[in-house]
Amino acid sequence: MADTSHVRWLYRELPDLVAQGVLEAQAAERLRRHYGDPDMAGSTAKRWAVVLFSIVGAVLIGGGVILLLAHNWDELSRPMRALISIAPLALTAALGAWVLLARTQSTAWREGVGAAQTLAVGASIALVAQTYNLGGRFDEFMLTWSLLALPAAYLLAATLPALLYLMGIMVWAGSVTYHPGSSLWYFPLLAAVLPFLWWSGRANRYHPRPVLLAWMLAITACFGTGFAVERVCEELGARPVVFGGLCVLLYLCGARWWKAAPSVLQRPLQNVGALSAVGLSLVLSYSDGWSGVASSAVNWHSVSSLQDGLQLAAAALVTLAALVVWVRSFRRRVWSEVMLGAVSFLVCAGWIIAGMGDQAVISAFVFNLYLAVLGIGTLVTGLRGRRLGTVNAGMAVLAAAILCRFFDSDLSFVVRGVAFIVIGIGFLSINLVLLRQRQEVQP
Amino acid sequence: MNAKLIFGLYVILAVVQLAVPFGQIRKYEDILTTGAVYKLRTAPVDPYDAFRGRYVALNYAGTEAPLRKGERLENRSTAYVALRRDGNGFAQFVELSGEPPLEGDYLRVQYFSMNAIGEDVPSFRLPYDKFFMEEAQAPQAEAAYRKHVKRSGDKDSGTYVVMRVKAGRGVIEELYIGNKPVRDMLKKEGARGKP
Known part of the structure; x- marks a missing residue:
C-alpha cells in the first residue's frame, strides 16, 4: 500500500501537471483511480486498529478469567x-449469537468474540481436566480444541480460530508421529481450513487477514508435512526430498497467487518457501546433510504396512506436485522461479545419487554448485533490473554458501578474515553503486 | 450463506462446544460415584521436571505387565491394562492388551515396548500424572511428596493415590502422603511449624 502522504502530494501536483501538458487528463484520472482516496486508506487502517485491539482485548480478558479459574479454589x-x-x-457462545443477530457487519465484534470463544473452548476442556486431576494426552486435547474452534472461524468470519486451528493440527501431528496412520490425518485436517483461506482472500488477497493466514499456513505446513510423513522419511532418508518439494511448492504457488504484492510482508508463501529452500540447500551442501540417505541406511523393507504405503504415497505426491509446478515455470520461462524451483529436482537427483553406494560427496558437490548458480543468477537478474532487493538476495545466498565452506574447511583465521572482508566490501560497493544509479534516474 | 442458516449452525456449534466439557463432567462425576476403588503406589518423579507450580507431579510404581499371549503392540500405542486388587486394596497390573478385557476392571494407558531403565520389558504410562491443588499449597505438597517417596523407597512410603476406576477411565480421589490425605498432612505440618 502506498504511503498516503505521498499520494496526497501527488494529488496536489496533478492539476498543475495536467495544466502544463506533462500529463493527460485521462492519465491523471487513471492515477486517481489506481491510488484511491487517501482518506479512505486512513480510515481502513483505523478500522483494522480497532479490530486488532478488539482481538487483543478479548484475549487478555479471556486469559485473565482463565487464570482466575485456574487458581483451583479449594473453597468451592x-x-x-x-x-x-x-x-x-457459555458466555462467549451467547455473545457470538448476539453478534450474529445484531452486529453481523462489525468486524471488530466478530473477531473479538471469535478470539474469546476459541480461548474459552480450550480453557473449559483444560479446566475440567484440572478439576478431575486428569493429566490426559496432549495430542487428544489439541485435536479436540482445534476441531471445536474451526467452525467458529467460518461462522463468525474470525481469523484467530483459523490461526489456532493451523497451529493446533501441526502440534497434534507432531505428537502422533509414532503412529503413521494417525499422523497422515494431518492432510485432510489441513484441507478443512483451506476454503476459509480462499474465502478470506477472494476480494483482496493482499488484505491483512489472508496474508496473516497464509504466513501461518506456510510455517505450520512445513512442520506439519514433516510430522505427517515422518516414519517414511526416517526409514528412507527422504526428509530432504519431501521438504525440498514442499519449499518449492510453497514458493511457486506464492509466486503465482501473491505476485503483485506491494511489500515483502505480503508474500508469505514466497518468503517461507525461498528461505527454507536456501536453508535446505545449505544443509545439503555438506556431505553430512545426506547421512540418512546412505544406501546402508535406507530401509525399504520397513515400509510394509498400509499406513506406511499411504505415507509413502503422500510424500511422493508432494514431491511430484513440486516437480509438475516447476516444469510449468520452465515452460513459461520465468527464470527466477525456475532457478529456485530447481531444488525439488536436484534434491531428488541427489537422493538417488547418495543412495547409490554412499555417494554423498557427489550430492553435496551438486548443491554447492547449485548455490553458486542460484546466487550469481539472482545477482545478475537483480543487476539487470536494477532491483536492490534481488541483488542483496543473490549476494546473501553467495555469502552464506561461501561462509559455510569456510567454516567447513581447515583454512587459517587470516584467510577466513580476509575472505569475510572481501565479501563485506562486495556487498557495500554493489549497494552503493545501485543506490547512486537510482538517484541518477530519480533526481 | 443466508443469516438464518449461519445462526442455526452457530447454535449447533455452541451446543457441541458446551457438550464436550459438560459430557466430561458427567462422566467423571459418575466414575467418582460408582467406580471401583483402587490404591496405586506412587514412585519418584523425574528430578528435571521438578518445578510444576500448580500441581503435584505423580509417577507410579510397577508400571510393567506382560502382553496378552500372541499379541504384538506398536510402541506408544493405546493399550489397556487389566487390574486386580491385593489384600491391602492396592492395584496389581495383570496384563496388557490392545483390546479392553471382557471382565474385570482395567485402565486405558499408553504402551511402551521398553521399561524406564531401557530393558525390553512391556511397560505403560498411566495418564494420571498430575494432582492439582491451590497454587499456594501445590509446591509444599510436591516437596513433601518428593521427600516421602525418596525417604521410604517405592514399597512402604505411605505415598499413594486412591483412584476410582470405571470402563477404562480413572479419576484420582485423593493423594496420600505418609498415609494421610495430602491436605490434612499439610495442615498438620503447618500447625507444627507455628510457634
Whole structure:
C-alpha cells in the first residue's frame, strides 16, 4: 500500500501537471483511480486498529478469567468448580449469537468474540481436566480444541480460530508421529481450513487477514508435512526430498497467487518457501546433510504396512506436485522461479545419487554448485533490473554458501578474515553503486 | 450463506462446544460415584521436571505387565491394562492388551515396548500424572511428596493415590502422603511449624 502522504502530494501536483501538458487528463484520472482516496486508506487502517485491539482485548480478558479459574479454589465444591469452568464458554457462545443477530457487519465484534470463544473452548476442556486431576494426552486435547474452534472461524468470519486451528493440527501431528496412520490425518485436517483461506482472500488477497493466514499456513505446513510423513522419511532418508518439494511448492504457488504484492510482508508463501529452500540447500551442501540417505541406511523393507504405503504415497505426491509446478515455470520461462524451483529436482537427483553406494560427496558437490548458480543468477537478474532487493538476495545466498565452506574447511583465521572482508566490501560497493544509479534516474 | 442458516449452525456449534466439557463432567462425576476403588503406589518423579507450580507431579510404581499371549503392540500405542486388587486394596497390573478385557476392571494407558531403565520389558504410562491443588499449597505438597517417596523407597512410603476406576477411565480421589490425605498432612505440618 502506498504511503498516503505521498499520494496526497501527488494529488496536489496533478492539476498543475495536467495544466502544463506533462500529463493527460485521462492519465491523471487513471492515477486517481489506481491510488484511491487517501482518506479512505486512513480510515481502513483505523478500522483494522480497532479490530486488532478488539482481538487483543478479548484475549487478555479471556486469559485473565482463565487464570482466575485456574487458581483451583479449594473453597468451592468439585462439581461447582467444573461448572464455573464452562461459564466463560457459555458466555462467549451467547455473545457470538448476539453478534450474529445484531452486529453481523462489525468486524471488530466478530473477531473479538471469535478470539474469546476459541480461548474459552480450550480453557473449559483444560479446566475440567484440572478439576478431575486428569493429566490426559496432549495430542487428544489439541485435536479436540482445534476441531471445536474451526467452525467458529467460518461462522463468525474470525481469523484467530483459523490461526489456532493451523497451529493446533501441526502440534497434534507432531505428537502422533509414532503412529503413521494417525499422523497422515494431518492432510485432510489441513484441507478443512483451506476454503476459509480462499474465502478470506477472494476480494483482496493482499488484505491483512489472508496474508496473516497464509504466513501461518506456510510455517505450520512445513512442520506439519514433516510430522505427517515422518516414519517414511526416517526409514528412507527422504526428509530432504519431501521438504525440498514442499519449499518449492510453497514458493511457486506464492509466486503465482501473491505476485503483485506491494511489500515483502505480503508474500508469505514466497518468503517461507525461498528461505527454507536456501536453508535446505545449505544443509545439503555438506556431505553430512545426506547421512540418512546412505544406501546402508535406507530401509525399504520397513515400509510394509498400509499406513506406511499411504505415507509413502503422500510424500511422493508432494514431491511430484513440486516437480509438475516447476516444469510449468520452465515452460513459461520465468527464470527466477525456475532457478529456485530447481531444488525439488536436484534434491531428488541427489537422493538417488547418495543412495547409490554412499555417494554423498557427489550430492553435496551438486548443491554447492547449485548455490553458486542460484546466487550469481539472482545477482545478475537483480543487476539487470536494477532491483536492490534481488541483488542483496543473490549476494546473501553467495555469502552464506561461501561462509559455510569456510567454516567447513581447515583454512587459517587470516584467510577466513580476509575472505569475510572481501565479501563485506562486495556487498557495500554493489549497494552503493545501485543506490547512486537510482538517484541518477530519480533526481 | 443466508443469516438464518449461519445462526442455526452457530447454535449447533455452541451446543457441541458446551457438550464436550459438560459430557466430561458427567462422566467423571459418575466414575467418582460408582467406580471401583483402587490404591496405586506412587514412585519418584523425574528430578528435571521438578518445578510444576500448580500441581503435584505423580509417577507410579510397577508400571510393567506382560502382553496378552500372541499379541504384538506398536510402541506408544493405546493399550489397556487389566487390574486386580491385593489384600491391602492396592492395584496389581495383570496384563496388557490392545483390546479392553471382557471382565474385570482395567485402565486405558499408553504402551511402551521398553521399561524406564531401557530393558525390553512391556511397560505403560498411566495418564494420571498430575494432582492439582491451590497454587499456594501445590509446591509444599510436591516437596513433601518428593521427600516421602525418596525417604521410604517405592514399597512402604505411605505415598499413594486412591483412584476410582470405571470402563477404562480413572479419576484420582485423593493423594496420600505418609498415609494421610495430602491436605490434612499439610495442615498438620503447618500447625507444627507455628510457634
